[in-house]
Amino acid sequence: MENVSQSHILDYCLEQKIPFAIYQLPKIAKTVLIVSKTVKQMDVDEVFKANVDMFAMAPFSLSQQKITCLISDFVIAEDVDVSIFEQIKKIKPAIEQVQKPAFCTSHADYKTQFKKMYAEIVSRRISKAILSRIKHLSGVTTEFAGSFFYKLCEEYPKAYTFMVYTPQSGLWTGASPELLFKAVQGVATAVSLAGTRKSTGEDNTWGNKERDEHQMVSDFVTSVLTKYNIRNAVVKGPVTVVAGKMLHLKTQYGFGTEQIANRLGSFIKDLHPTPAVCGLPKEESMQVIEEVEQHKRTFYAGFLGRIRPNDIRLFVNIRSMKFVQDGADLYLGGGITSGSEAEKEWHETELKAQTLCSVIKQVKGIRKA
Numbered sequence: 001m002e003n004v005s006q007s008h009i010l011d012y013c014l015e016q017k018i019p020f021a022i023y024q025l026p027k028i029a030k031t032v033l034i035v036s037k038t039v040k041q042m043d044v045d046e047v048f049k050a051n052v053d054m055f056a057m058a059p060f061s062l063s064q065q066k067i068t069c070l071i072s073d074f075v076i077a078e079d080v081d082v083s084i085f086e087q088i089k090k091i092k093p094a095i096e097q098v099q100k101p102a103f104c105t106s107h108a109d110y111k112t113q114f115k116k117m118y119a120e121i122v123s124r125r126i127s128k129a130i131l132s133r134i135k136h137l138s139g140v141t142t143e144f145a146g147s148f149f150y151k152l153c154e155e156y157p158k159a160y161t162f163m164v165y166t167p168q169s170g171l172w173t174g175a176s177p178e179l180l181f182k183a184v185q186g187v188a189t190a191v192s193l194a195g196t197r198k199s200t201g202e203d204n205t206w207g208n209k210e211r212d213e214h215q216m217v218s219d220f221v222t223s224v225l226t227k228y229n230i231r232n233a234v235v236k237g238p239v240t241v242v243a244g245k246m247l248h249l250k251t252q253y254g255f256g257t258e259q260i261a262n263r264l265g266s267f268i269k270d271l272h273p274t275p276a277v278c279g280l281p282k283e284e285s286m287q288v289i290e291e292v293e294q295h296k297r298t299f300y301a302g303f304l305g306r307i308r309p310n311d312i313r314l315f316v317n318i319r320s321m322k323f324v325q326d327g328a329d330l331y332l333g334g335g336i337t338s339g340s341e342a343e344k345e346w347h348e349t350e351l352k353a354q355t356l357c358s359v360i361k362q363v364k365g366i367r368k369a
Helices: 006-016 044-049 082-089 107-122 142-155 208-227 264-271 282-292 342-368
Strands: 020-024 031-035 039-042 054-058 067-071 074-076 128-138 160-166 170-176 179-184 187-198 234-243 246-256 303-308 311-316 320-324 327-336
Touching: 006 020, 006 031, 006 082, 006 142, 020 054, 020 303, 031 142, 039 044, 044 054, 044 067, 044 264, 054 160, 067 160, 074 082, 107 128, 107 282, 107 327, 107 342, 128 282, 128 342, 142 160, 142 170, 142 342, 160 303, 160 311, 170 342, 179 264, 187 208, 187 234, 187 327, 187 342, 208 246, 208 264, 327 342
Parallel strands: none
Antiparallel strands: 020 031, 020 160, 031 074, 039 067, 054 067, 054 303, 128 327, 160 170, 170 320, 179 187, 179 311, 187 246, 234 246, 303 311, 320 327
């Protein structure tokens, strides 16, 4: 019997607009494609009580939007028999929801938004918030989306690389350096990842602004663990980790999953979003973000990943972009604290854009050759 490659099925799903998710876990050179007959909108408690194999994509704000869940009807990690492909061909494309054009922040817009957010920090309403923006790239089409994903995996083997399509969410892709939560065979892991600077290959010292930013996130994660009476957590860090052209500070927390048994939904609700993508205090920062940013984050700075019984791996949706009608929208953010400067923060978002822009250039170059 004839076999069909994963890449061929991915291209088919992209062309026919069949719901799918494809991902590669950090440091594991194996891509897994999930093709779904059924896409459900679920709240966080439903997701973790469902006890089915699914791929979940959660929004930044769980109070404003439900989690988009793709049931794992077909899981393809290698070439498959043509009969599997014939079954996939029977899935009917759903009607896409109309996607409104997003607001793209200019340099002048960014400086105005920075000023407003900084004023909220000076007034002590908040101590930190993440200011994000959208950078639009024209001339990027879904024609090369499949090639782009596989190239992204090659370029960032230490990241969580993903591409997800549903009629409700549109087509998203990215290479996230940040684990939110995982629970594998009874062992849970949460992470504090914050503090960013350019990787120069020389000086590894960190400034006070970056150390303070990281400490805020670490204190927040610790407070969530305390709230759930999690004892004897094994703490590793902070250590410096490389993510493309950037360095981050990272602290990892490990503990037994039995301590949050039957409370996983509420635990994730308390953990997400962390100050690394939101701010502190959490509710006030979310309110400031809503007031200051002129675009809707939707799934940016949310979380996503595969959920199975005894195997949950969720990553933060950053270093990501969404394909839109006339190109792609890159979502970029940085932490604003009392030690922040507008020009430096703008430059940091430009640096973060290189994660995806560099791969886009490579794939476009290959296709022209």
